[in-house]
Amino acid sequence: MSEKIALYGFERSPPVRAVLLTLNALNLKFEQITVDTRKGEQYSEEYLKKNPAHTIPLLEIDGKYISDSHAIIAFLASKYGKDDSLYPKDLYQRAIVDQRLHYETGVVFQEVMKQRLRPLFLCELPQAAADEAIKAVCDVYTVLETYLNQNKYMAADHLTIADLSLLSTVTVMDLVVPVVAEKWPKLSAWLVKLKQLPYYEKANTKGLKELKEAFKPALAKYKI
Numbered sequence: 001m002s003e004k005i006a007l008y009g010f011e012r013s014p015p016v017r018a019v020l021l022t023l024n025a026l027n028l029k030f031e032q033i034t035v036d037t038r039k040g041e042q043y044s045e046e047y048l049k050k051n052p053a054h055t056i057p058l059l060e061i062d063g064k065y066i067s068d069s070h071a072i073i074a075f076l077a078s079k080y081g082k083d084d085s086l087y088p089k090d091l092y093q094r095a096i097v098d099q100r101l102h103y104e105t106g107v108v109f110q111e112v113m114k115q116r117l118r119p120l121f122l123c124e125l126p127q128a129a130a131d132e133a134i135k136a137v138c139d140v141y142t143v144l145e146t147y148l149n150q151n152k153y154m155a156a157d158h159l160t161i162a163d164l165s166l167l168s169t170v171t172v173m174d175l176v177v178p179v180v181a182e183k184w185p186k187l188s189a190w191l192v193k194l195k196q197l198p199y200y201e202k203a204n205t206k207g208l209k210e211l212k213e214a215f216k217p218a219l220a221k222y223k224i
């Protein structure tokens with residue numbers, strides 16, 4: 001690989017961690033450039049030129065930019081995968097991976113994490129709304145359990161970028177609503193298996209540890 005790769009973002013962000021997991025799965029060298037959204041760094045003039053949508057992650061590759069974790073990980077797997085297993089070339093198999101990625105974008109991250117879990121995390125909700133948020137998380141787990149009844153991994157019988165994307169968010173939701181084997185046996189086993197990936201610790205645990213600390217007041221306040 002001769003291209004120069006840089007990843008903008010910080011590790012608390014699940015979509016940033018999805019990219020970190022993929023970069024590590026592909027054994028790629030890259031530079032990490034901190035953009036802390038808590039400090040509003042995504043709104044700097046310089047960053048907005050690179051990503052007008054002011055989101056992290058952002059990938060820079062030889063002076064060109066790609067935003068959105070799903071677009072980034074599909075690009076990386078297509079360009080650097082030693083075969084097509086992470087992002088299959090077969091159009092039906094690829095459509096299944098894409099569907100899981102869209103589900104992660106629209107439902108898991110945007111609807112459940114951003115709109116429901118974030119206010120819970122900020123202790124802004126009454127208990128009834130917290131109950132709704134928890135139910136939304138359980139609904140996601142049930143959908144994922146069904147995917148895992150169809151395949152050994154989220155979108156195929158082997159690891160794909162759909163697993164890496166969902167792993168970054170499910171590990172956060174698991175901090176609030178634990179994925180218990182009694183209710184979601186396949187999802188629970190999937191989590192255990194993915195946590196054994198050789199690059200898991202390096203790519204996913206730093207941001208997660210910080211979030212675990214940050215979640216403590218909410219976990220003390222609500223009955224979950």
Ligand SMILES: N[C@@H](CCC(=O)N[C@@H](CS)C(=O)NCC(=O)O)C(=O)O
Nearest residue numbers: 013015037054055056057068069070
């Ligand atoms: N669908 C996007 C979501 C990215 C996103 O919303 N990231 C959050 C941080 S977790 C962010 O950049 N928020 C700051 C902002 O939108 O201004 C992706 O997967 O990259």
